[in-house]
Amino acid sequence: MISDLKGTFSNISNNIKRSAIREILKLTQNPEVISFAGGLPAPESFPVDNLDEIISTMLKEEGAEVLQYDATEGVTELRELLLKRYQNEGVQCELDNMIVTTGSQQGLDLVGKVFVNQGDVVICGLPSYLGGISAFQAYGAKMEGVPMDENGMSAELLEAKLIELAEQGIKPKFIYIIPDFQNPTGITMPESRRLEIIALAHKYDVLIVEDCPYREVRFEGEPQRMMYDLDNDDHVMTLGTFSKTFAPGLRIGWILGPKEVNDKIVIAKQSSDLCTPTFVQKMAIRYMKSEHFESNLKKTIDLYHQRRDVMLAEMEKCMPEGVKWTHPEGGMFLFITLPENMDALELFHKAIEKKVAFVTGNVFYCDGGGTNTMRLNFSYVNNEKAIAGIQRLAQIIEAEMAVEAY
Amino acid sequence: MISDLKGTFSNISNNIKRSAIREILKLTQNPEVISFAGGLPAPESFPVDNLDEIISTMLKEEGAEVLQYDATEGVTELRELLLKRYQNEGVQCELDNMIVTTGSQQGLDLVGKVFVNQGDVVICGLPSYLGGISAFQAYGAKMEGVPMDENGMSAELLEAKLIELAEQGIKPKFIYIIPDFQNPTGITMPESRRLEIIALAHKYDVLIVEDCPYREVRFEGEPQRMMYDLDNDDHVMTLGTFSKTFAPGLRIGWILGPKEVNDKIVIAKQSSDLCTPTFVQKMAIRYMKSEHFESNLKKTIDLYHQRRDVMLAEMEKCMPEGVKWTHPEGGMFLFITLPENMDALELFHKAIEKKVAFVTGNVFYCDGGGTNTMRLNFSYVNNEKAIAGIQRLAQIIEAEMAVEAY
Known part of the structure; x- marks a missing residue:
């Protein structure tokens, strides 16, 4: 080995921390542990039975083409089908606005790659999806958190933050928002709040990166218009994915964004992986065009609804x-807030002993806060286990409350 | 749109140029053009007929698992099978040495991400694969080229470059080498040269990044031991891929490297795309375990042999x-060197008019040299077209030579 390997690693490599969730998940490998920790879609929701025929027909009809390289932007027909779904709900968008990515995690990575220099400020909610924060921090982003209320990121506190930064001569690269059923809180931003935040983006001349992995998995209430749609002035780029509406193991996501930005994203993607696997894109085209897509999505929604x-x-x-x-x-x-001084990490270790797991909420707070919070996943665990797991968790919390007065 | 979009893009985004080859390929879209320009494997070599049954069985036997997220390092069984192939030829390697990547282009990107800061020096051959150069330049690499002879990168000139850099207090991050059937030259490095370069890596305390996309597609001559194998002292990491031995549209590559480096690569990959699509990895496992893998590889080799x-x-x-x-x-x-003062780019435009295309060699020279060279692909075009294309090309060169005395 070379003498100073450590000194050879890049700033980026030194910027990236191993995911805290990943470490937590290792502790939950024991099959006796009832885990609310992961972020896995229910395998019962995957269209295993439909794919055999779809793929068989695809191989017969398209042959070698499904195994060849394709365009960095994504297979044109897939981009068109994705656009169509947005257009059907009234969103203004064209082919140049749409790029296929290798999962929406690659979308987050490419956004970081294309915008962030070491030390640049990116604004996110307190709390926010760790994979987003990590992707931006890798490129050196300094994350500035804005507290959330029951309607998502506070517009008032966002403006205060933007003013505070402007006073220091700092213009953030973008505001990162997950408006629907946010990870980790599950909170949805109503249209009024979306409009307030878009107005602030215009006023302070900042882009918004809108991450929508869960948007189509709505059980109740009215669908909200995307910020991309509400803005329609090239201040918003939206990240989408099939991971929650089809299957995560295909790694298909997309970016719906301004053409000038997408042009840079495509060039960056080309050096990242040339193109997203043609084979899975072609599968997705046929799946979207089949009757299974909508009917399975409905089944998935019903399943998660019932589990929630x-x-x-x-x-x-x-x-x-x-x-x-x-x-x-x-x-x-969903997101739990414990009494103010209770430490969710301490609780986590006790919970693992009692064979129930969750993710401590603090990992989603870029400011180190949220030590009395926890994230629970409700899509993966079946009802019987969920009931047993919640009972165990409640007992542990109750025991903890009995020790100290909260 | 925000007021200063251009000023908002990162250094990385400004570092990456749109691929020159990509621009060239656009000019070759006309189906009447006989194109030696692309780098596409022959679609006739893809195992379309074998996959239907493989996938059908996979879905039946493994069900939803093939559609779920999997480990960032790659599906364990695939890593084991890839290791096995190396171990069978005597290479010392273990599970921790092996990471699956989304094509070997992602391997190149991750190597850049993990090692390169703005201004760092990376050494490569003159000429070298453009996708490698681009991936490293994206992160700010200053590419220093070392001329090649008929045995690949010159060890003598490499040492001269290393001394020159050392005198300036510069230690390169790594040496990038494609030892087998190099892209773009087709040149293979004999073992003696490999050993000389490894000795220099030891002497000057530098890593080697060995890129082996074509290694298994050998028509004649003796297989050469990989530099990773010859070194066996953690100075070499090797990039592999299924793009030329199975199918590029699956985007499966891998990195065989020192554990300490792989540990950093995995963390970087996690924020890049979480994991390579499980579905295609599971397909690859079954394909590798079937009798088709070796027999199709043989057919591919025979086909390319004959085309060459x-x-x-x-x-x-x-x-x-x-x-x-x-x-x-x-x-x-294969790589053509024209008379010294002939400009391959001028020739290219004349060639396009006559409906034959190639890639000018200069795009592979990080020092801007090679203006009288061109790369010809022989895997994609069938024999009839190849003959017609070479005839056209020869006529154009001949006409050019008649105009000026070379």
Whole structure:
């Protein structure tokens, strides 16, 4: 080995921390542990039975083409189908606005790659999806958090932050927002708040990166118009994915964004992986065009709806007073706030002993806060286990509350 | 749109140029153009007929698992099978040495991400694969080229470059080498040269990044031991891919490297795309375990062998005196050197008019040299077209030589 390997690694490499969630997940490998920790879609929702025929026909009809390189922007027909879905809900967009990415994680990475220099400021919610924060921090982003209320990122506090930064001569590169069933909180931003934040983006001349992995997995309430749609003035780029509506193991995501930005994204993607696997893109085209896409999506929504209901009902039944949680209208996560001085990390270690797991909320706070919060996934665990898991968790919290007065 | 979009893009985004080859390929879209320009494997070599059954069985036996997220390092069984192939030829390697990447282009990107800061020096051959150069330049690499002879990168000139850099207090981050059937030259480095370069890496305390996309596509001559194998002292990391031995549209590559480096690569990959698509990895596992893998590889080798022979024979027959070319023992490319003052770019425009295309060699020279060279792909075009294309090309060169005395 060379003498100073450590000194050979790049700033980027030194910027990236190993995911805290990943470390937590290792502790939850024991099959006896009931884990609310992961962010896995339910495998029961994957269209295993439909794919055999779809692929068989695809190979017959398209042959070698499905195994060849394709355009960096993505297979044209897939881009058109994705656009069509947006256009059907009234969104103004054209082919140049749409790029296929290798999962929406690559979308986040490419956004970081194309915009962030070491030390640049990026604004995100307190808390926010760790994979987004990590992707931006890798390129040297200094994350500035803005607290959330029950309607998502506070517009008032966002403006205060933008003023504070402007006074220091700092213009943030973009504002990162997950408006629907946010990871980790499950909170959805109503249209009024979206409009307020878009107005601030215009006023302070800043881009918005809107991350929408869960948007189509809505159980109840009214669908909200995307910020991309509400803006329609090239201040917003939206990240989408099939990971929650089709299958994560295909790694298909997309970016819907201003043409001038997409042009840079495509060049960056070319050196990142040339193109997203043609084979899975072609599968996705056929799946989208089949009757299975909409019907399976409906089944997935029904499944998660029911799992969320079971979990909420059990929490209602057994969580001690002083513990609060969100009631997401969709998505995969809910968020628990414990009494103020209770340390969720301490609780985590006790929970693992009792064979139940969650992710401590602090990992999603770029300012180190949220030590009394936790994220629970409700998409993966079946009802029986969810009930048992919530009961265990409630007992642990109750025992903890008995030790110290909160 | 925000007021100063251009000023908002990162250094990385400004570092990356749109691929010159990509621009050239746009001019070759006309189906009447016989194109030696692309780097596409022959679609006839893709195992379309074998995959239907493989996938059908996979879906039946593994179900939803093939559609779920998997480990960032890659699916364990695939890593084991890839290791096994190396171990079978005597290479010392273990599971921690092996990471699956989304094509070997992602391997190149991750190497850049993990090692290169703005202004760092990376050494490569003159000429070298453009996708490698671009991936490293994206992160700010200053590419320093070392001329090649008929045995690949010159060890003597490499040492001179290393001394020159050391005198300026500069230690390069790594030396980038494609030892087998190099892209673009088709040249293979014999073991003696490999050993000389490894000795220099030890002496000057530098890593080697060995890129082996074509290694298994050998038509004749003796297989050479990989530099990773010859070194076995953690100075070498090797990039592999299925793009030339199975299918590029799956985007499966891998990195065989020192554990300490791989640890950093995995963390970087996690924020790049979480994991390579599980579905295609699981397909690859079954394909590797089937009898088709080796037999199709043999067919691919035979096909390319024959295509190379046809092309070389035709060149022998019609190329004017003063034109030289390489005789690759494998891979997909050969390299033409024109008389010294002839400009391949000028020739390219004339060639497009006559409906034949190639890539000008200069795009592979990080020092701007090679203006009288061109790369020809022989894997994609069938024999009839290859003969016609070479005849056209020879006529154009001949006409050019008649205009000016070379």
